[in-house]
Amino acid sequence: MPSINSLSILNPLEERILASVSSAARHVAVVGDGDGRLARAIREKLGAGARLFVVEHRVGLHKYLGDFDDVEADPWRVEAFATEAQRHGLFDLLIFYGLHEYWRGQFRRFQQLLELSKPKGTLWVTFVNSSALRYLEKELPPLRLAADALAAPSRFWSRVDYASWIACGAMLNTCIESVWGLFDHASFQYCENPTKAQMAEWEIRGVKVQARTPVEIVHWGAAYVGIQMVVQPDPRLDDVAQAMGGVAFNPHLFQSLVDPFPEVGNEESALAWAETELRTLRASRDSLRPSQLIEFMLGLVDESESVRDVLVLGAGWGRDVYFLKKARPLWNCTGVELSKELISIGSVLCHEEGIRVEPFSLGDKLPFADKSFDVILSFGFMSKLYDQAALPLVKELLRVGRKQIYQLEDSRGPEEAPKLKLNSLPSIYAQFERGAEPKPVLIQGKNSGFIFYKVTI
Secondary structure, X not given: OOOOOOOOOOOHHHHHHHHHOOOOOOEEEEXXXXXXXXXXXXXXXXXXXXXXXXXXXXXXXXXXXXXXXXXXXXXXXXXXXXXXXXXXXXXXXXXXXXXHHOOXXXXXXXXXXXOOEEEEEEEEEEEEOHHHXXXXXXXXXXXXXXXXXXXXXXXXXXXXXXXXXXXXXXXXXXXXXXXXXXXXXXXXHHHHOOOOOOOEEXXXXXXXXXXXXXXXXXXXXXXXXXXXXXXXXXXXXXXXXXXXXXXXXXXXXXXXXXXXXXXXXXXXXXXXXXXXXXXXXXXXXXXOOOOHXXXXXXXXXXXXXHOOEEEEEOOOOOHHHHHHHHHOOOOEEEEEEOOHHHHHHHHHHHHHHOOEEEEOOOOOOOOOOOXXXXXXXXXXXXXXXXXXXXXXXXXXXXXXXXXXXXXXXXXXXXXXXXXXXXXXHHHHHHOOOOOOOOEEEEEOOEEEEXXXXXXXX
16 A cells, blocks of 8 residues: 555656656556655556556555555566566656666666667666765765764665666766756856856865756756656767766766766776677767767876887777877787686777787786886876785886876775875885875866876886
């Protein structure tokens, strides 16, 4: 039966979702709706001829969902969705409500669920916006009785944010239909009366954040976001470019560029994300330019015209190596990667482009002769290593390098990943009589959250 404590009205986001439901829809999946309030409203709108498939990961709430048939407990059990689609047809509408509570990087399964949608079907994804949380977390009370929660309650929420899902949606054969945001006061005022002279502004841990575009407003000012997408069977290339474009590089998005999003917390999803990147790259290989991080690092390499042999740490399937080679055709670019499966996924494209990515294991010798590389680059790879793993790796880098090591490392805090401490790299290099002075990366006078190291071999 429905919960007697449930509100009798929908919240503004639920109203927005309900209004978007086509009266012609006959098969709807609602994930993470709690006690089923939104699902009931949709069922009432569509009438008795519609089929509602309800998925709720909080099993304790199932007692309030007794008026729905076959309630599923696992949001990522693809077999349950597939069985539902076989019995009642493909889905007209998929709703993933409160995704931050159950997203743990199940990217491949998310792709499989989208394949069960009808062509031109509708997809809603809603979540607490992690970018806004960086600003809001100091105001939040503790949510769990644990020491970590007392320090930062938002650590228990997955890292999902608006800008990342916009980019992700383009790779998932979807296009953005509309965006709903729960804005704070500054961003709401901006959206009420946007002018070129006006600017929304926040102060986050002593760093002022200024936003001029709607994307920046939602990225920083929307604490809760809902994105409505249309699932497309065969999007044209210009549709993909349009969905991914429109966001100029700025310091506030700098941190989002260093990691692939949405976060892939397991190997299966990391491989699925790599496959998606490769498909997108093959479809638009000639039109893509190097990422902003590549261009940023290239601007820091001394005497780049004399460089010939370059090594990239943590190269994945070869993405960064590929773009480095495109930007500097005369460079002989090589990558090293811990995951042999990732290397295998990109092996064909890397062979076609004349680049290579070699496997290696932490603690072992790198598979190269002494003094093999003029320059060694790290795009945040060593940020995720403990000191014990970093020490032998640094020793190997000094062995295979000839000139310089350039490292752009992440200093955003221990909640992001197991981090190499800020002052550990200088102390490690000091053991080999090398200097590595940390320099904060400032963009337009603002701290980006990254530390740059240059080490002369």
